[in-house]
Each structure stands twice: as structure tokens, then as C-alpha cells.
């Protein structure tokens with residue numbers, strides 16, 4: 167069904183999985199999408215897929231932004247700022263997990279990849295594009311987190327829990343494997359930590375905007391466990407490193423125990439959050455798609471983890487992340503970054 171008012175929606179991670187499904191829905195509803203894709207090729211492929219879904223009035227354009235490269239984020243945001251067009255919704259959905267890797271992968275600016283893609287590049291986008299979002303009459307920010315940010319949740323209990331310590335890994339602007347400053351890399355914990363960063367950043371931003379009298383909905387959400395069939399997507403690194411283990415896990419979790427959500431349903435949930443089909447409540451919200459019995463989920467407002475409520479930690483994370491982004495961009499100006 168087409169939306170009465172087409173909205174201008176910007177999305178990261180719209181080229182695959184949950185984000186692609188959400189983009190299909192949004193374009194079917196007649197919205198105007200800007201998709202930030204990793205490469206020009208991914209942009210073209212995604213535009214081609216979406217063109218088959220396009221409703222009248224709808225539009226989709228791709229902009230190449232590699233979230234592993236802060237200079238690419240800076241340049242892409244610069245292009246959007248030059249256009250100076252309001253954005254109604256920003257969806258920060260891109261995410262990676264490097265489970266299976268024993269050693270951290272660092273971006274060209276020497277930042278651990280998971281942290282850079284899932285949190286830092288997204289904070290960078292918010293810092294640069296907030297003025298365009300606030301130009302909208304009905305702005306909203308939607309961020310895809312995960313229940314694993316919460317050590318008390320089913321997934322969060324498996325392996326080392328998410329916790330950022332005193333953020334020591336962000337203080338010295340150099341290669342650090344983990345946000346808490348730990349040198350030994352734990353890919354699963356790095357992912358959980360990055361999803362906790364999503365929650366903390368959203369809460370901080372919602373409060374900050376409220377203080378300034380510019381309150382908007384800042385919605386974080388968790389899709390549940392989503393394991394689409396096929397070779398790409400979210401579990402690609404795990405699959406490369408342990409194909410049999412991942413095949414077994416997928417079969418048991420998805421097909422046998424029915425613990426997973428479908429990618430289509432998760433995409434539909436995201437699309438509804440993005441165009442305000444649900445509700446219009448201002449301020450921070452966390453909504454989780456929780457498994458209640460095999461094959462059945464309930465999508466409801468939920469408490470975040472205790473650490474996710476720590477406003478002081480959120481403020482510090484924002485400040486240290488901002489410092490790191492600015493430091494890395496300055497370095498890019500003084501050395502060859504491309």
C-alpha cells in the first residue's frame with residue numbers, strides 16, 4: 167500500500183538482508199530512498215533490484231560510502247550537505263560481525279572493523295547529517311542494534327558479555343582490538359560491544375536533542391536472529407571460517423527449532439519503524455523482536471541492558487568517538503589516505 171506522504175529516507179546497509187527487504191517495502195510504499203552502499207558496484211546492483219519494486223512517485227538513488235573508511239563517509243556526507251535537501255528518516259542499519267577471525271581486522275585508518283562499521287561510521291554520519299534531518303518537519307532516526315548488547319538476553323549470555331569498561335581502547339587513537347582496551351581480540355564480544363554502542367549513542371543523542379528543545383524519535387531496535395538461506399550476508403565470515411558449523415547452526419536454529427525471524431518480516435518491521443507506521447513517540451526507544459515460542463515473535467518496547475542505560479558512559483562514548491573521528495580525518499589530510 168502506498169504511503170500518503172512520500173518521505174525522504176536515507177539508509178545504510180540497504181543492499182542486503184534486512185535492509186534490502188526494508189528498502190523494497192519502502193519503495194513499494196512510494197518513498198524516496200537514498201542508499202549508502204559500500205561500492206559503486208553494490209549501488210548499481212541494489213538500484214537494479216529495487217527498480218523492479220518501485221511504486222509510482224517512489225525513487226531510489228545510491229551513494230557510495232564505505233563505512234570502513236571515515237574519509238569516504240566524510241566525502242559522501244559532504245555531497246549530501248551540498249545538495250542541502252531535508253531528510254525525514256535516517257536508518258543506520260549496516261552491520262558486520264567477524265566471528266571466526268582470531269585476529270582483528272583494521273581499517274585503513276587503523277580502527278577495528280566491527281567498531282568502525284557498526285558504530286563509529288554511523289556516529290560520523292549522524293554528526294554530519296543531523297542538520298539535514300532536523301530540517302524535516304517529522305524527523306526520525308532508526309538504528310539497528312541487537313539483543314546481544316544485553317548480557318541478560320538469550321544471545322547475550324553466550325560467550326563473553328558486552329561491556330565497554332572505561333572505553334580505554336578509544337583514548338589513544340591507535341590500533342586497539344577491543345573498546346575496553348583489551349589487546350586480545352574476541353570477534354563475538356566486539357560485535358556485542360558495537361551493538362551496545364548503538365544503544366548508548368541513541369540514548370545520548372535523544373537526551374541531547376531534548377535538552378536543546380529539538381526532541382525527535384530516536385528508535386533502536388533488534389530484529390531477532392535472522393539467518394537467510396544463501397551464501398552472503400551477515401554470517402558470511404563465520405561461514406567462510408567454519409562452513410560445517412554454520413550449516414549445522416542454521417539448520418538447528420532456523421529449520422529445526424524455529425528460533426529465527428524471516429528476513430522479509432524483519433525488513434517489514436524496519437520499514438514500519440522508518441516511515442512512522444507504528445507510532446510517533448519522541449525520545450529514545452528500544453523495541454525488540456523477541457522469540458516467545460518456536461516460530462513466534464513479539465515486537466515490543468523493551469528495557470535495554472543496564473550498561474545501555476548509563477548516560478554518563480553514553481556521553482563519554484560520543485565524545486571519545488567524535489575525537490577519534492576528527493583525529494583520523496586530520497591525519498587523512500596530512501597523509502595519503504586514499
Ligand SMILES: NC(=O)c1ccc[n+]([C@@H]2O[C@H](COP(=O)([O-])OP(=O)(O)OC[C@H]3O[C@@H](n4cnc5c(N)ncnc54)[C@H](OP(=O)(O)O)[C@@H]3O)[C@@H](O)[C@H]2O)c1
Pocket residue numbers: 178179180181182183184185202203204205208231232233234259260261262283310311312313388389390391392393398399400401
Ligand atoms: N542477522 C541477524 O541475525 C541479526 C541479528 C541482530 C541484529 N542484526 C543487525 O541487523 C543489521 C543488518 O544485518 P543483516 O542480517 O541484514 O546483514 P547483511 O545481510 O550482511 O547486511 C549488512 C549490510 O551492511 C552493509 N555493510 C557492511 N559493511 C559495510 C561497509 N563497509 N560499507 C557500507 N555498507 C556496509 C552490507 O553491504 P554489502 O551488501 O555490500 O555487504 C549490507 O547492506 C546489522 O546491523 C546487524 O548487526 C542482525
